[in-house]
Each structure stands twice: as C-alpha cells, then as structure tokens.
Amino acid sequence: MTKTLGKFAGRMLLVGCGNMAGAMLDRWLAAGLDPAQVAIVDPFAAPREGIAHFASLADWSAADGTAEWVMLGMKPQQLGEVAGDLAPVVQGDTHLLSILAGVSLADLAARFPAAKAQVRILPNLAARIGAGVSAVASLGEVDEAAVTALLKPLGTVVALADDSTMDLVTAFTGSGPAFVFRLIESYAAAGERLGLSADDSLRLATATFGGATALLESSGEKPGALAAQVASKGGTTQAGLDVLDEGGQLVALMTNVLRAARDRGRELADIARGDG
Ligand SMILES: NC(=O)C1=CN([C@@H]2O[C@H](COP(=O)(O)OP(=O)(O)OC[C@H]3O[C@@H](n4cnc5c(N)ncnc54)[C@H](O)[C@@H]3O)[C@@H](O)[C@H]2O)C=CC1
Numbered sequence: 495m496t497k498t499l500g501k502f503a504g505r506m507l508l509v510g511c512g513n514m515a516g517a518m519l520d521r522w523l524a525a526g527l528d529p530a531q532v533a534i535v536d537p538f539a540a541p542r543e544g545i546a547h548f549a550s551l552a553d554w555s556a557a558d559g560t561a562e563w564v565m566l567g568m569k570p571q572q573l574g575e576v577a578g579d580l581a582p583v584v585q586g587d588t589h590l591l592s593i594l595a596g597v598s599l600a601d602l603a604a605r606f607p608a609a610k611a612q613v614r615i616l617p618n619l620a621a622r623i624g625a626g627v628s629a630v631a632s633l634g635e636v637d638e639a640a641v642t643a644l645l646k647p648l649g650t651v652v653a654l655a656d657d658s659t660m661d662l663v664t665a666f667t668g669s670g671p672a673f674v675f676r677l678i679e680s681y682a683a684a685g686e687r688l689g690l691s692a693d694d695s696l697r698l699a700t701a702t703f704g705g706a707t708a709l710l711e712s713s714g715e716k717p718g719a720l721a722a723q724v725a726s727k728g729g730t731t732q733a734g735l736d737v738l739d740e741g742g743q744l745v746a747l748m749t750n751v752l753r754a755a756r757d758r759g760r761e762l763a764d765i766a767r768g769d770g
Pocket residue numbers: 509510511512513514515535536537538539567568569570572575576593594595616617618619668669
C-alpha cells in the first residue's frame with residue numbers, strides 16, 4: 495500500500511478503539527502513519543503493540559498527552575462521560591474528529607467549542623480492506639488536505655456540504671454493510687431451505703452478490719438494465735423477479751429498514767446530549 499500518511503503531521507488520540515476506529519487505525523498504519531504519533535484511550539480494548547494505551551483520559555493527561563487530532567471512536571451513548579474530561583484538552587490547535595452515529599456537528603461544537611475544527615465522519619466497516627465509504631462534513635478551520643489524506647486509505651470519500659443528511663447516510667452506508675450481510679445470509683438460508691448444503695449455499699450466495707456488484711460497478715450500466723440482461727422472457731429469472739417486485743414490497747421494506755436506522759440516529763443524538 496502507498497505510504498500516503500508517511501509525512502502526516504501531528505499526534506492522534508483515539509478515544510475508543512473498537513471495531514470501527516480499530517479498522518481505521520489499521521488502514522492508517524498500513525498507509526504509513528507512525529505508531530509513535532498515536533495514543534489510544536480505551537478502558538476495555540486490548541493494547542496494540544507500539545501504540546501508547548491508556549485506560550482513561552486522566553491517565554493520558556497525567557502522561558503529558560497532547561494531540562492535534564482527537565477522534566471520538568466510542569459509542570454515542572458515552573459522549574457525556576467522555577466529553578467532561580476531553581473538552582479542556584481540545585483547544586484551538588486540535589481537530590476534533592467524530593465517527594459517532596447521530597451526534598451532529600452542532601452538538602460537537604457545543605461540547606468542544608475551542609476546537610480548531612469539528613469534523614463528522616461516517617465511515618463503514620469495509621474500510622478494513624480499503625473498500626469503505628466515508629461521508630464527511632465539518633465546521634471551523636478544517637485542514638481539508640489532511641482530513642482527505644486520512645480518509646483516502648479507507649476507500650471512497652464523499653464530502654457533504656453540511657451534516658443535515660448524515661443520519662440517513664449513517665443508515666445507508668454506515669449500517670449498510672450489515673443490511674447487505676443480512677440479505678446474503680437470508681439468500682443463503684433460502685437456498686438451504688430449498689435443498690442446498692449450508693456451505694454450498696453461503697459460498698454460492700457470496701459469489702453471486704460479489705460478482706453482481708462488481709459487474710454493476712465496472713459496467714456503468716443501471717441495475718435494471720443488467721437485470722433485464724439476466725432475465726429471459728418467460729424464463730426462470732422473470733419468475734423470481736415477479737415475486738420480488740410484487741406490490742413494490744421490496745422498496746417498501748428497504749424504506750422501512752432505512753427509516754428505522756435513520757431515526758435511531760436521532761434518538762442516539764438525544765441520548766448523547768443527555769435529553770434521551
Ligand atoms: N461499527 C461500524 O460499522 C460503525 C460504527 N460507527 C460508530 O463508531 C463508534 C464505535 O462503534 P463500534 O466500533 O462498532 O463499537 P465497539 O464497541 O467495537 O467500540 C467502541 C469502543 O469504545 C470503548 N469504550 C467504551 N467506553 C469508553 C470510554 N469511556 N472511553 C473510551 N473508550 C471507551 C470500548 O472499549 C470499545 O473498544 C460508534 O459511535 C458508532 O456509531 C460509525 C460507522 C460504522
């Protein structure tokens with residue numbers, strides 16, 4: 495992998511380093527970020543070799559910790575307990591990055607008013623292999639080149655003008671991989687129910703979803719046009735599509751799924767604000 499972060503300037507503090515922040519950190523290290531620039535505050539995660547690890551922000555401060563980059567990587571529900579100790583150390587030379595679902599830029603600015611910039615990032619787990627999507631919106635004097643340098647190793651970067659659509663984007667691309675995994679799981683379960691072995695069904699389902707997605711991406715064609723190329727008139731595919739398309743049920747189901755996930759983001763924001 496190209497070492498695009500080999501000359502990244504500044505120290506990075508990760509507050510919470512679980513599945514998502516951990517995947518981001520792994521990509522940053524692979525892109526050349528020096529582990530000596532990084533510190534983690536996480537009371538539960540296992541320490542990583544070569545990276546300073548602290549159980550609490552108080553311990554980090556006591557060890558003379560300073561950081562020009564601070565990323566919130568714990569759960570939104572923990573913002574209240576973290577912000578009290580963190581706000582005093584987030585000063586005018588610090589970019590405050592957040593991957594917290596729901597928590598808005600306005601809420602971040604209220605919690606960390608002295609930050610040089612507040613940057614709301616919505617990554618997804620496919621960042622682990624550099625195939626993620628990160629949506630980003632910010633307030634303040636953001637160093638856009640540096641933020642882009644951090645996000646590029648994770649995959650596609652989409653800059654939003656503001657964070658008004660971020661809860662929907664969180665559902666769409668942040669939660670999205672889980673919805674896709676569930677679709678594949680259900681496809682495989684249906685194959686099994688109709689007579690395939692569990693192993694064959696999951697392997698065939700995974701390859702079918704992967705191949706179809708890769709073809710969609712590389713062909714530049716619309717999904718409907720490609721579906722029409724699979725479906726022969728009066729053939730097997732059309733028989734299945736007729737069930738899928740009945741009464742617009744699939745779009746209705748997907749709309750309900752995304753609405754539920756989007757609206758939970760709003761509830762998480764209330765909890766993080768202490769109003770929930
Ligand atoms: N998992 C995903 O695919 C995505 C997650 N996110 C956001 O990322 C954040 C983390 O989610 P996950 O990585 O899935 O959760 P996780 O549970 O894997 O990681 C959270 C980490 O926070 C640590 N933690 C708990 N209390 C803490 C405290 N007081 N101070 C510091 N660290 C503390 C935990 O030990 C854990 O390692 C959430 O805010 C979520 O909304 C955003 C996009 C995608």
